[in-house]
Amino acid sequence: MIKHFILLVMLFVSTVAASRDLSHYVAGRLQQANQLAQDDNLKKAIDILRKTEASFDYDKAFIARMLGVFYWQNGQTQQAIEQLKYAVSSEQLKDDQAWVSERMLADLYLNERAFKQALKHYYKLIKVVPLAQLKPDVWLRVAQSHYQLEQWEDVIVTIDRYLDTDIKDRRQALTIKLGAQLALKRSHDAIDTLALLIEIEPDKLQWWRQLSVLQMQLGQQRQALSTLSLAKLNGLPLSESDRHLLAQMYARQGxxxxxxxxxxxxxxxxxxxxxxxxxxxxxxxxxxxxxxxxxxxxxxxxxxxxxxxxxxxxxxxxxxxxxxxxxxxxxGREMDVALVKCLAFYKLNQLDNALLEAKQADQIEPSNQAKRWITFLSELIASSRKTTAV
Structure with a gap:
């Protein structure tokens, strides 16, 4: 934002000498103020402009325009806004003078978190500036303003306009778009956006983690597993909870x-x-x-x-x-333990111990299973004894 303002300031002051519509007196005062500003004497530059008396509407608009710039440079944001509002609403400024003033006013409102006012001036700028001359970041700032106002549909529309331009850094725009998609619960669209963010920032764990969560929410368990396991394979620092979740994913996938x-x-x-x-x-x-x-x-x-x-x-x-x-x-599992021990003793051919456990199980909690064991083991023991006696 600051770098952008500096560029605007340079453009503002460079047009002072170029303007042929200024009265000779006002042009001289503006040049004097401009020189003081360049010498880092903003307070004096502001004083000169405030004391400059102008008769013509264009002179007044141009003075307000430059005062807005100097106030901003001096950290007096509200005064800068008031002066630029006057300059813009006067409708005396034309073409790039008007456009740059409108843009700076919108940016100041955005910087002050006055998002509705910022949008008003951004959209006015979009209407009057030829598309070929419109800076791409205007769309980004419009999207940012809509985002702060939670106007999610407008965020997506305007951020797509920005993404359609020839820009190198798409990360911030895609992050804003992702936030709007998540707010609108458009999980499929958000997955596509996250895939683009991962291409740009493959080392950012947040994108991988968020992608796997969305995939799980949509029932795409195998894709979620692939996402998180690939993040680990790529050496991203998974947290303990991430790795615990990864284990559970492996289990669910057999x-x-x-x-x-x-x-x-x-x-x-x-x-x-x-x-x-x-x-x-x-x-x-x-x-x-x-x-x-x-x-x-x-x-x-x-x-x-x-x-x-x-x-x-x-x-x-x-x-x-x-x-x-x-x-x-x-x-705490006396009956269950007795039945399992009954089975174990039976398998070990310790029939008396097995019968004792079966009777104990039935005594703790009568059950058909215990009674069947008692009957079976009693008959088996009796038969065994008869065989031994013979």
């Missing part, structure tokens, strides 16, 4: 091995019972039984509630001897 590996690389993955349990469940889903048992064991050491998961997997894998002491550590 790649539990990758999910387990991602979890295992998180900070605290070997000491947090929750993270250990997640790893173990992913290894179990992947049918990596040894790894699952090992990690469930670590999780149980951190939190005894995971002894139940470990014990069930040991029984499932036929490791009955190992399961018994683990089952003894399980708390």
């Amino acid at each position: 790649i539990p091995e990758r999910a387990a590996i991602e979890i295992s690389q998180l900070e605290g993955a070997q000491t947090s019972s929750q993270l250990l349990a997640e790893q173990a469940s992913y290894w179990q889903t992947a049918k990596q039984w040894d790894l699952a048992i090992s990690v469930w064991n670590k999780a149980a050491q951190q939190d005894p509630k995971y002894n139940w998961n470990l014990a069930k997997l040991l029984v499932q894998q036929g490791l009955y001897d190992e399961s018994i002491p683990i089952l003894d550590r399980v708390k």
